[in-house]
Amino acid sequence: MSAVAMTVNGKAVTDDVDPRTLLVQFLREHLRLTGTHVGCDTSQCGACVVHVDGKAVKSCTVFAWQLEGANVLTIEGLADPNGPLHPMQEAFREHHGLQCGYCTPGMIMTAVDMVNRKGNDLDDPTIRHELEGNLCRCTGYHNIVKAIAAGAKAMGKGAVQPT
Amino acid sequence: MSATGIGAAVRRKEDQRFVTGKGHYTDDVSRPGQCHAYFLRSPHAHAKIKSIDRNAASAMPGVLAVLTGAELADDKIGNLICGWMITSKDGSQMKMAPHPALAHGKANHVGDAVAVVVADTLAQAKDAAEKVKIDYEVLPAVADLASAQSAPQIHEVAPQNTIYQWHLGDAKATEAALKAAKHVTSLDFVNNRLVPSAIEPRAAIGEYDAGSDNLTLWNTTQNPHVARLVISAFVGMAPEHKLRVIAPDVGGGFGSKIFIYPEEVVCLWAARKIGRPVKWVAERSEAFLTDAHGRDHVTKAEMAFDADGKITGLRVKTIANLGAYMSTFSSSVPTYLYATLLSGQYEIPAIYCEVDAVYTNTVPVDAYRGAGRPEATFVVERLIEVGARQVGVDPADLRKKNFIKKFPHQTPVIMTYDAGDYHASLKKALEIADYGGFGKRKRESARHDKLRGVGFSTYIEACGIAPSQAVGSLGCGVGLWESAEVRVNPTGSVEVLTGCHQHGQGHETTFAQVVSDRLGIPFDNVSVLHGDTDKVQFGMGTYGSRSGAVGISAIVKALDKIEAKAKKVAAHMLEAAEGDIEFRDGKFTVAGTDKSAAWGEVALNAYIAHKFTGQELEPGLKEGAFYDPTNFTFPAGCHICEVEVDPQTGESEIVAWTAVDDFGTVVNPMIVEGQVHGGIAQGVGQALLEGAVYDKDGQLVTGSFMDYCLPRAHDLPTLKVDMTVTKSPSNPLGIKGCGEAGAIAAPVAVINAITNAIGTEDLAMPATAQTVWRALQKANTRAKAA
Numbered sequence: 001m002s003a004v005a006m007t008v009n010g011k012a013v014t015d016d017v018d019p020r021t022l023l024v025q026f027l028r029e030h031l032r033l034t035g036t037h038v039g040c041d042t043s044q045c046g047a048c049v050v051h052v053d054g055k056a057v058k059s060c061t062v063f064a065w066q067l068e069g070a071n072v073l074t075i076e077g078l079a080d081p082n083g084p085l086h087p088m089q090e091a092f093r094e095h096h097g098l099q100c101g102y103c104t105p106g107m108i109m110t111a112v113d114m115v116n117r118k119g120n121d122l123d124d125p126t127i128r129h130e131l132e133g134n135l136c137r138c139t140g141y142h143n144i145v146k147a148i149a150a151g152a153k154a155m156g157k158g159a160v161q162p163t
Numbered sequence: 164m165s166a167t168g169i170g171a172a173v174r175r176k177e178d179q180r181f182v183t184g185k186g187h188y189t190d191d192v193s194r195p196g197q198c199h200a201y202f203l204r205s206p207h208a209h210a211k212i213k214s215i216d217r218n219a220a221s222a223m224p225g226v227l228a229v230l231t232g233a234e235l236a237d238d239k240i241g242n243l244i245c246g247w248m249i250t251s252k253d254g255s256q257m258k259m260a261p262h263p264a265l266a267h268g269k270a271n272h273v274g275d276a277v278a279v280v281v282a283d284t285l286a287q288a289k290d291a292a293e294k295v296k297i298d299y300e301v302l303p304a305v306a307d308l309a310s311a312q313s314a315p316q317i318h319e320v321a322p323q324n325t326i327y328q329w330h331l332g333d334a335k336a337t338e339a340a341l342k343a344a345k346h347v348t349s350l351d352f353v354n355n356r357l358v359p360s361a362i363e364p365r366a367a368i369g370e371y372d373a374g375s376d377n378l379t380l381w382n383t384t385q386n387p388h389v390a391r392l393v394i395s396a397f398v399g400m401a402p403e404h405k406l407r408v409i410a411p412d413v414g415g416g417f418g419s420k421i422f423i424y425p426e427e428v429v430c431l432w433a434a435r436k437i438g439r440p441v442k443w444v445a446e447r448s449e450a451f452l453t454d455a456h457g458r459d460h461v462t463k464a465e466m467a468f469d470a471d472g473k474i475t476g477l478r479v480k481t482i483a484n485l486g487a488y489m490s491t492f493s494s495s496v497p498t499y500l501y502a503t504l505l506s507g508q509y510e511i512p513a514i515y516c517e518v519d520a521v522y523t524n525t526v527p528v529d530a531y532r533g534a535g536r537p538e539a540t541f542v543v544e545r546l547i548e549v550g551a552r553q554v555g556v557d558p559a560d561l562r563k564k565n566f567i568k569k570f571p572h573q574t575p576v577i578m579t580y581d582a583g584d585y586h587a588s589l590k591k592a593l594e595i596a597d598y599g600g601f602g603k604r605k606r607e608s609a610r611h612d613k614l615r616g617v618g619f620s621t622y623i624e625a626c627g628i629a630p631s632q633a634v635g636s637l638g639c640g641v642g643l644w645e646s647a648e649v650r651v652n653p654t655g656s657v658e659v660l661t662g663c664h665q666h667g668q669g670h671e672t673t674f675a676q677v678v679s680d681r682l683g684i685p686f687d688n689v690s691v692l693h694g695d696t697d698k699v700q701f702g703m704g705t706y707g708s709r710s711g712a713v714g715i716s717a718i719v720k721a722l723d724k725i726e727a728k729a730k731k732v733a734a735h736m737l738e739a740a741e742g743d744i745e746f747r748d749g750k751f752t753v754a755g756t757d758k759s760a761a762w763g764e765v766a767l768n769a770y771i772a773h774k775f776t777g778q779e780l781e782p783g784l785k786e787g788a789f790y791d792p793t794n795f796t797f798p799a800g801c802h803i804c805e806v807e808v809d810p811q812t813g814e815s816e817i818v819a820w821t822a823v824d825d826f827g828t829v830v831n832p833m834i835v836e837g838q839v840h841g842g843i844a845q846g847v848g849q850a851l852l853e854g855a856v857y858d859k860d861g862q863l864v865t866g867s868f869m870d871y872c873l874p875r876a877h878d879l880p881t882l883k884v885d886m887t888v889t890k891s892p893s894n895p896l897g898i899k900g901c902g903e904a905g906a907i908a909a910p911v912a913v914i915n916a917i918t919n920a921i922g923t924e925d926l927a928m929p930a931t932a933q934t935v936w937r938a939l940q941k942a943n944t945r946a947k948a949a
Contacts, residue, residue: 018286020286028190028191029193032193033184034184034187034188034190034191035183035184035185035186036184037188037190037362037363037414038190038364038444039362039363039364039447040447040867040868041446041447041448042447042867042868042869044447044867044868044869045362045447045868047362074184075182075183075184076183076184076185078183079183081183085179085182085183089182089183090182092178092182093174093175093178093179093182094174096174096175096833096834096836096837098178098181098182099415099667099668099669099837099841100361100362100363100412100413100414100415100666100667101177101178101180101181101182101186101412101414101667102186102188102361102362102363102414102415103362103414104181104182104186105182105184108182124881125877127876128876128877128879129876129877131875131876131877132875132876132877134875134876135362135868135873135875136362137360137361137362137415137417137841137844137845137873138362138415138667138837138841139837139840139841139844140840140841140842140843140844140845140874140879140882140905141840141844141874141875141876141879142837142840142879142881142882143837143840144876145876145881
């Protein structure tokens, strides 16, 4: 066991971890941030996507100790818990971009990263291509694509972005 | 229609928690003192378990127990069962082999659980599992269903590995129709084996409270009461009233979470043995090796046509793979959920279907989205499409000629279709798809060296499962009614307790819409509870597109009673005769007067009981109902798929999709369209991408998302989804159900489109680029030879 310290959703956290502890296990089991999900164990499904230092990362493919000093953002930290939803969260709700909700946190974190990299005007083929690392079994992606296009636009309209 | 009533596209109540990461799934549950289970699984498809040496493992740090099938048997933990009895042609009953939660003596498929290690942490359990030495004697195995009946016997009870040889329909009349036919279309089919792949893996936590002798199971199930019933009455874990099953948020089911699985039994058993909560969460590789698979049929079918193009008969012979053990409802899928739909949307005077179900050394096969109905639709819709091509008639016209036009319609295979308008959905779909412009688009594709094809699927399904007496007469071990309780609080807000369970369907929203609509109260004043056997009355759960047609009907029935009781209370308040009280828009009025009482006032008066004596009218406002449907419902529609095939690579791209479905009354069109999208995606997955592959030794070759290809966003087109409506006369709101339609309609529409594009009918699913390319080469070689 060794100590690891990082910032998660703006808060400094530290804990002792087994060297084999994955970031997703650290988030879910040590910090009880259970919004980040595990769907496949092989980096195929993207249910575990979080942001590390501003970039989308599959948290099942990185050890917790590798993130010493990193800044991690999870679905729980995307919007102020007492404030309105993040525009991308709102877009998923508005466009019925989710059904069972299990892939949703990873989808939303991927979508926000997509906007950060590709801008606010995302066309259908771009969104579909950019979603290659995320699986959804419920929606057929139709409404996820619509939600991301709308969420991207909304994010461009002066919505405050979390750091 | 109000903004939140029936028919409104209300945004979902559930989504606030899901988009913020506050959903509460089984793996999110953490019980005080919880320890972790790791299962040792057979690496062989068929093997004798000669010995299990667990000494080294038991001594590993943190290990609490290493348990095997022998102890399970010693503790008299019963076998898992299949709850639908199928009787063979010769009158014998299906051959159900023992299915212990931990294999005892012999493992029958790769992934069969042989032992379980329980330790303080999952890592410790995994480390210890590596020290367990299991000595196997490998036995010959069979995975391929077509050779199952001539392979070495797997279970003592089932010679030739045959579970049943069942039939339905009129053999003689069908034979006569085929003999007299002007044209017969014959086809061989393989309905590919699928892995349901809900993104949330299965999970279970067993907890024992020694003080009360109560057991609790948190479980990823679509039907917590059914799980409790089976684990109690058949497995014998605990009396029903001493076992609580909680299904919290469940991340997709698609049928695979209906069934009672070994791991949940073992978690309960181990929790009681160890005295601590025991948690297990499937890894995805375990999900591939243990979640019940779907489909897996081999079929030969012939459709007879007269000179006018009318279908005169249909004969079908199917072998269905049920895997190594009979899963909970497996026997019903290739029989009563399959052959009963072989009439499709057509008037077919004679149908005969024979089904052999077989054991193989593979994961058990059971209901997966559509369950039998996609397989039936594939047979019927391929035959009519190919038949049209063979006789040179437009496939849409041949369908029209054969559509059932008068309702109710009794098919030769049990079902009585109650309502529908198949012409209407076809006509609307043809317009939306611009079928008339297809030739022009085909020529345009040809200019880009692409082959364009169009394929139809005018499907039907039987949903709203199901009238209890009817399914009982067919061998079902349970009734398929649904329950509801409506609790009105003194302040007028309402809780609905439903026996249905949601795992993506949005019941918390749609059920609240129905209540809001009926009682005229704000949508936000209604909450829906489900998924906990301690809170909710016995219910049958969610599958078979039943929650709307059956679950909502139970709520409506309870609301009828609520209204009747509330009227009595209002009559006392307004000092009027009960018969003079009218209830509309949340207000009780004395007919012909301006005297009225608001919903909230009546609710409060029901509880304070100041205006009536408790002897003449019981205080309170809470009513329950059990609704048993009078018939199945029959959603139907028309899907049209257009593809472009690149003849150089064989790659098929879906370039347009039109769906026009008739689901009867729609409570929330946004949610219904979402169900159609998801169903189509799974159907396209079956047609183009997905297929579970076993090698000759019974090893699952497609054991992860690296090898088993789930559709991704770029595999699917934007979908055009529309509706026509004929109300179901079989339930109070006229709902038919929508959950499975897409998965039923889609596969055959895709295959009809690709075969239309490439000009050969010889094409297997999944129609990957390689498969299509090979089909094209074979056709070209044949053409050259001819």
